Structure formats: structure tokens, C-alpha cells
């Protein structure tokens with residue numbers, strides 16, 4: 223009787239167990255330390271400490287810490303605009319990616335042209351980028367999707383010919399690097415995010431990396447306002463840490479109103495300095511980065527080896543395969559994953575291209591372009607989780623289930 227009850231409980235646990243697609247642990251003691259910043263006068267030093275820690279990781283750069291990656295990108299667009307050869311603020315954005323790119327462009331008053339991505343590598347499609355730049359752009363933004371670090375040399379070459387500033391949006395770099403240069407350090411202007419779904423999780427926050435000789439003294443003139451209270455962010459971090467546990471995440475993700483897993487457009491309402499609570503969490507996140515990164519790389523390498531027999535599913539290896547951030551492991555699927563795979567954290571990350579967001583309609587200057595690469599990616603890219611809660615048993619379950627799915631559909 224007791225055995226049957228135990229077995230039923232075990233069965234229940236198995237069926238409700240579910241894994242978030244992306245997760246970076248926030249430790250309990252760093253949440254407590256962050257709470258103490260609200261009363262501790264010493265906390266004032268944490269922001270300076272974060273800036274120092276970032277500047278050590280990015281030699282030759284000055285770091286400005288903001289309340290989000292989106293606001294850091296908006297600031298990059300404003301600050302670097304002064305140096306641009308073009309006097310009409312127009313930014314070339316990748317047609318496939320995070321809608322926050324669009325929020326930053328709208329906030330900083332830029333018109334937008336979209337360029338396509340290569341559906342085999344997730345990197346900029348150079349011909350399409352050239353067409354976009356030929357329309358007259360003050361900026362081009364390049365992203366490192368899912369921790370795959372793009373070599374920016376060719377993009378910087380194209381941009382230099384037209385006088386556009388390159389902004390390297392490394393929100394998703396997750397500690398990945400190329401020839402020893404961390405994501406965010408290749409171009410003159412780098413953007414980082416420390417949000418929940420990123421490799422360095424401070425529950426929120428971002429940073430702009432600017433060339434050292436550039437002056438950030440006039441931040442106020444650029445509309446950067448003092449930090450708002452970090453209490454809400456802290457409460458969100460603590461709740462996310464608890465709710466993302468595999469034992470109940472399956473239930474949590476079905477709850478209406480939480481928006482778990484949804485990719486939505488959020489307008490940016492302002493650019494603030496990062497709150498001290500986020501700076502405290504960030505110091506701890508930076509300290510545990512290498513441990514989490516090692517695990518993610520091992521998981522990604524397991525997936526790559528296990529799926530080698532199905533080359534259509536895999537993306538071409540990047541130049542930086544050994545050094546990638548492996549925030550997630552992207553694959554191409556023509557049959558959507560079943561419920562079991564969804565429970566194991568396999569999801570479609572961006573089901574729409576940026577051209578499909580209604581908010582872009584009034585500012586898009588190349589609406590008649592087709593972006594076939596981005597459309598293909600929006601249809602077929604799914605990501606496998608690589609984070610610290612993905613044990614070897616879960617990795618095997620994901621691979622076995624995927625192989626069954628791919629074998630049936632091919």
C-alpha cells in the first residue's frame with residue numbers, strides 16, 4: 223500500500239516536473255545581501271565595484287551601468303549618434319531577434335531598416351546588410367544569439383564604408399568570447415544585459431561599454447535619470463528563483479498573467495542608472511559565471527555530439543565554438559516539439575520576425591524586403607536548455623525524444 227502510494231507520488235512528480243528553457247541561479251545569500259543595501263551606507267560602493275569588475279573584463283572600455291539591456295541599447299544609440307557620419311538617425315536591426323531591439327530604437331527616435339540573417343549560421347547575411355546600409359544608416363546593431371559569438375570583422379568593414387556606428391548587442395553572450403575577446407568587446411559600442419534569461423543574472427540591469435576616450439560625462443543630457451528603487455526587481459528575482467524550480471514550473475508556466483515563455487514587445491519608458499540591489503546581485507553573478515558557463519558548454523557539447531547524425535537539425539559551428547556562451551542550444555525543427563519536450567525546456571524562442579511586430583510599421587524604411595532567412599528562422603528555430611538544472615538524465619531524455627521526433631518526420 224505504502225509502496226503503491228510512493229510509486230504514484232513518483233509518477234506525479236515525473237509528469238509535473240518541467241524545466242525552464244533558460245535559467246541562471248541567483249543565490250539566497252546574495253538576495254539577503256541585496257536587501258541589506260537598502261540600509262547599508264557601504265552599499266554606495268557596489269556600483270563602483272561593478273563598474274570596476276566590468277572594466278577589468280573589457281580592457282579599454284568605460285562601463286555605464288543601467289537598469290536594463292534595453293536602456294543600455296537606447297543609450298548606445300543616443301551617445302554614439304554624435305559620432306555617426308549620417309545625420310538622419312536610422313538603425314539597421316537584424317530581422318530575427320529580440321523585440322527589445324525595436325523598443326530601444328523607438329525610444330531613441332530612430333527609423334529602422336531590417337537586414338536578414340543567414341539561416342545556417344544565425345549570423346548577418348552580408349548582401350542584405352549592404353542593402354540596408356545603402357539606405358543611409360547612422361547605426362547597425364549585431365546580436366550574439368543564444369551565446370553564439372559572431373565574428374564582427376566583416377560587419378565592421380561594411381559599416382566603416384558607410385560611416386555607420388556598429389553596436390554589438392551582447393545581451394545574450396553569456397560569457398562567450400572570440401579569440402579571447404568577450405562578447406561586447408569587439409565593436410566600439412557594446413551592450414550587456416543582466417536580466418533573468420541571461421547568462422549573468424542580476425534579476426535586471428544592463429551595461430553600455432564605450433571606448434575609453436569617449437566621454438560619458440553628459441549622461442544627464444542624454445536623458446539618463448537616477449536609479450529607481452530596486453525592491454520590485456528584488457522581489458521578482460526571489461519569486462523567479464522559487465517558481466522556476468522543476469517541481470512546480472510545469473504548473474507555473476500555465477498560469478495566466480505571468481507571461482512565462484511569451485516573447486512580447488515592451489515599450490521602453492526611460493533610461494535609469496542600475497539600482498544598488500541589482501549591482502549587489504551582479505557582483506555575485508559575475509563571481510559564479512565561470513562555474514555556470516562550464517556546465518552550459520558541457521551540455522551544449524553533449525547535444526552537438528548526440529545529434530551529429532542529423533546535420534539538418536544542427537546549426538553550423540561558429541568560429542568560436544570552444545568559447546561560446548551556450549546560453550541555449552539552438553536547433554532547426556520542421557515538426558514542433560511535443561508536450562514532453564516542452565516540459566523538458568525545448569521551446570521556440572522567437573516565433574515572429576521583427577517585421578511582424580505592428581509597432582515597427584511607422585518607422586520601417588524597407589518594408590518591401592522579404593528577409594527569407596529570418597522568416598525561416600522564426601518558423602524553425604527551437605532551443606534546448608543548457609542550464610545548471612539540466613542533469614545528464616534530462617539531457618539524455620531530451621536527446622532520445624528529439625531523435626524519435628526527427629526520425630519519424632524525416
Ligand SMILES: Cc1ncc(COP(=O)(O)O)c(C=O)c1O
Nearest residue numbers: 290291292320322365393415417
Ligand atoms: C539581444 C537582446 N538585446 C537586448 C535585450 C534587452 O535586455 P533587457 O531584458 O535587459 O532589457 C535582450 C533581452 O532579451 C536581448 O536578447
